[in-house]
Amino acid sequence: MARRKKRPQGPEWLKLDNAAKIYPAVKSRKWTALYRLSVTLTEDVDESVLSKALEHTVQRIPFFAYQLKRGFFWFYLDRQTAVPKPEPDVANPLVRMRLNQDNPFLFRIRVWQKRIAIEIFHALTDGTGGLVFLLTLTAEYLRLKYGIAVEPSPYILDTRHKPQPEEMEDSFLTYARKARRARTESRAYPLRGTRGDPMHLRIIMGSMPTQKLYDTAKAHGATVNVFLASLLLQALYRIAQSDPSPRRRKLPVKLSMPVNLRRYYPSRTLRNFSSYVNAPIYTEYGDWTLEQIINQVKSFSDMEMAEPMLNARFSANVAAEQNKVLRAAPLFIKTPVLRFMYWLTGERYFTSTLSNLGIIKLPDGMLPHVEKMALVLGPAKSNAASCGCVSFGGTTTITFSASIIETEFERRFFTSLIQLGIPVLVQSNQRGTTWPIASNAE
Numbered sequence: 001m002a003r004r005k006k007r008p009q010g011p012e013w014l015k016l017d018n019a020a021k022i023y024p025a026v027k028s029r030k031w032t033a034l035y036r037l038s039v040t041l042t043e044d045v046d047e048s049v050l051s052k053a054l055e056h057t058v059q060r061i062p063f064f065a066y067q068l069k070r071g072f073f074w075f076y077l078d079r080q081t082a083v084p085k086p087e088p089d090v091a092n093p094l095v096r097m098r099l100n101q102d103n104p105f106l107f108r109i110r111v112w113q114k115r116i117a118i119e120i121f122h123a124l125t126d127g128t129g130g131l132v133f134l135l136t137l138t139a140e141y142l143r144l145k146y147g148i149a150v151e152p153s154p155y156i157l158d159t160r161h162k163p164q165p166e167e168m169e170d171s172f173l174t175y176a177r178k179a180r181r182a183r184t185e186s187r188a189y190p191l192r193g194t195r196g197d198p199m200h201l202r203i204i205m206g207s208m209p210t211q212k213l214y215d216t217a218k219a220h221g222a223t224v225n226v227f228l229a230s231l232l233l234q235a236l237y238r239i240a241q242s243d244p245s246p247r248r249r250k251l252p253v254k255l256s257m258p259v260n261l262r263r264y265y266p267s268r269t270l271r272n273f274s275s276y277v278n279a280p281i282y283t284e285y286g287d288w289t290l291e292q293i294i295n296q297v298k299s300f301s302d303m304e305m306a307e308p309m310l311n312a313r314f315s316a317n318v319a320a321e322q323n324k325v326l327r328a329a330p331l332f333i334k335t336p337v338l339r340f341m342y343w344l345t346g347e348r349y350f351t352s353t354l355s356n357l358g359i360i361k362l363p364d365g366m367l368p369h370v371e372k373m374a375l376v377l378g379p380a381k382s383n384a385a386s387c388g389c390v391s392f393g394g395t396t397t398i399t400f401s402a403s404i405i406e407t408e409f410e411r412r413f414f415t416s417l418i419q420l421g422i423p424v425l426v427q428s429n430q431r432g433t434t435w436p437i438a439s440n441a442e
Contacts, residue, residue, distance in 0.1 A: 034378035193404030235412035256350035
């Protein structure tokens with residue numbers, strides 16, 4: 001599973017960052033907060049070269065190979081000398097991660113034919129940190145395999161350079177201020193359905209031309225992110241309208257959208273540094289047209305994604321972490337408290353999630369060797385479905401991951417895109433399903 005190599009540089013141990021602290025407390029034998037990023041190359045992956053590239057990448061970003069340990073007051077990350085080995089990819093990605101002495105790593109690298117994938121426990125880093133690791137690994141692989149000189153970029157680090165302390169900082173603590181927001185909000189409509197096999201996450205992936213998506217969003221007076229969020233909310237709103245429960249029909253449908261805080265602050269951290277906003281549509285107030293939903297999401301985002309609002313949100317979390325009573329409590333007392341807080345203020349506040357990494361631009365030297373990128377969110381602890389999005393090479397890939405059998409949410413969303421004139425190629429990992437399952441791609 002792992003090999004002992006040169007000891008990675010970095011501190012002997014690290015505190016979990018402010019956002020990471022919740023994840024070890026709420027994980028269970030059946031669930032771990034995971035997400036997956038993948039790069040598809042133009043040729044099959046040479047696993048021996050990839051193993052060497054992984055060693056170099058871990059030397060450059062050493063905290064990725066740290067082990068989660070239980071302290072008296074908090075979980076923490078402990079440095080180790082082992083480096084994980086790439087493993088074959090599977091048909092059921094993002095199943096829970098066993099964290100023990102036999103598998104101490106908080107990430108795993110999986111390989112299948114042309115594809116390199118990384119699955120990450122969210123206590124380690126957010127999507128941006130995971131993307132930097134994967135693309136640095138890919139660039140190093142291409143350098144070793146083909147002798148390609150890849151220029152460093154915002155997502156690619158030079159493995160010949162030493163790790164920098166600011167890459168491992170907890171930026172929540174660095175940029176938090178005294179002004180704080182209350183963390184309570186209204187409960188959201190819960191997407192219901194028939195639970196499927198817990199060891200098989202249902203995945204449906206839609207690919208479409210980025211330019212066509214951009215032009216259609218612009219024609220509706222929206223950014224791509226606002227446009228996609230609005231279509232997702234419209235699909236959820238239609239599902240909620242037909243819910244047989246009057247009580248549930250009155251609950252707002254809400255879409256959680258992670259926000260990369262590095263866009264607001266001069267942070268270079270590769271650990272978690274994201275917040276979120278939960279955009280609502282109030283179903284009990286009557287019918288909503290797509291244009292009205294777009295205007296609602298746009299106005300909500302303009303207000304909630306302003307720096308003072310985001311800062312006040314994560315500053316409240318920092319203040320809670322620094323509460324003297326909570327800090328003094330031993331971990332066996334903190335853990336049930338954190339679990340209760342996650343239940344009270346976590347997934348109950350949103351119906352689904354849209355995580356959009358945006359357009360990824362790679363250095364010229366990599367472009368001839370990379371075909372595709374994808375983001376897949378792992379199963380939520382209680383919510384039924386999530387959505388990940390990334391654009392690369394003129395193609396936008398939108399991936400739904402769900403723990404329920406029903407596909408009405410995805411069907412409504414992709415049907416809306418097709419009706420708006422956007423060609424979509426839809427694929428699925430469902431058993432007994434052809435690949436692709438549907439398409440109006442040109």
